[in-house]
Amino acid sequence: MQTIDRGSAGSARVAIVGGIHGDEPAGVRIVERLAEELPPLDPNDDRVESDGLVRLILANEPAIAAETRYTDADLNRAFPGDADSDEYERALAPRLAAELEEFDAVLALHTSHSAPPPFAIFSDLTESVRRTVTGLPVDHVVDASGLRSTTLDSTIPHTVSIEVGRQGSEAAVEFGHEACRAFLRVHGAIADEPPTFSETVVVKGDEEVPKGGGEPRVHFANFEAIPEGAVFAEDDVYTHRVEEPGLVPILASEEGYDDIFGMYGRVTGALRPPGEGDLRVYPRDDSEGTGESDGARNGADR
Ligand SMILES: [Zn+2]
Structure with a gap:
């Protein structure tokens, strides 16, 4: 060290x-x-x-x-x-x-x-x-x-x-x-x-997605919403079809890991900058997307 x-x-x-x-x-x-x-x-x-x-x-x-x-x-x-x-x-x-x-x-x-x-x-x-x-x-x-x-x-x-x-x-x-x-x-x-x-979107890590053998194929990128019924990843052993809404991949890769394709995660909300609300994950609402929370709103010093 x-x-x-x-x-x-x-x-x-x-x-x-x-x-x-x-x-x-x-x-x-x-x-x-x-x-x-x-x-x-x-x-x-x-x-x-x-x-x-x-x-x-x-x-x-x-x-x-x-x-x-x-x-x-x-x-x-x-x-x-x-x-x-x-x-x-x-x-x-x-x-x-x-x-x-x-x-x-x-x-x-x-x-x-x-x-x-x-x-x-x-x-x-x-x-x-x-x-x-x-x-x-x-x-x-x-x-x-x-x-x-x-x-x-x-x-x-x-x-x-x-x-x-x-x-x-x-x-x-x-x-x-x-x-x-x-x-x-x-x-x-x-x-x-x-x-x-x-503001930063929070994705809670859920479970690892196992990899078997043969040609690995991953069909979704990190944090890309996987539609219900779609196949996230597959090889000769596994076909990982997503049967529930709201899952996104984390660390998705075909060749990166010997034993997993990555992880499933779930968006739980967003963290707000210091001084803007409590220390917690705020659920995201649909009124968002105005871009107001982006950028230099809080020139906090310490
Ligand atoms: Zn590392």
Whole structure:
């Protein structure tokens, strides 16, 4: 694990974590770029506990070097981990958690084999998470609270994960870098321009869609409404016909995963920007679509 601390324009302690999966180079490149852009911590500064900080982390260095997702176990399925484990990632998990203790906001970078658009993921909705999610340039956020409890975002408070694009693509690096700067901006860590917020559609992760064998075919893209009766995905073993309304795919891909086509999700509503209503998911009503909630309505500072 490599930790790089940088100066902040504000008082919040925020962190960005790349390289959780060693075969996702975008996160590594984004962290390296941010390390060059952000000012160093001034060692002569009379720092007190309350001073702001940007912590940049490259999490799984052996896996990054080997260009594999992990060496012994998937780090993002290994939390809270075990310091005494013989498995590298299980022992790494508590060390990474310690580096992120008492941070005000954490952003974990990922890429996938799924088609764009990029989206965010949270497990535990806090004010900080709301600020991050509605401040990121994404239209959708996956509520993963009903899914696995062994991920970084389900273990470390105030963490949001972001899928920045296709694994290995330049677009993922560019988008992810832009997303990180938006994250730093809404938490006051950089002051290059006013932060902007927008309402974000919440999709609750429902269940994984198993894959069998043979030629995999996926017929719907991420967050695209699957009509009742339509086939979401199929291969020689499975034909996944959707028999109920309101399902959308999450992380849909033909070749991305050995055992699943992705997940079914359900739109539960929307998160509103900080200062616009309560900390909860608001059901979406049909009067929406005026575009009023988009853009720079809330130049909140902190
Ligand atoms: Zn990943």
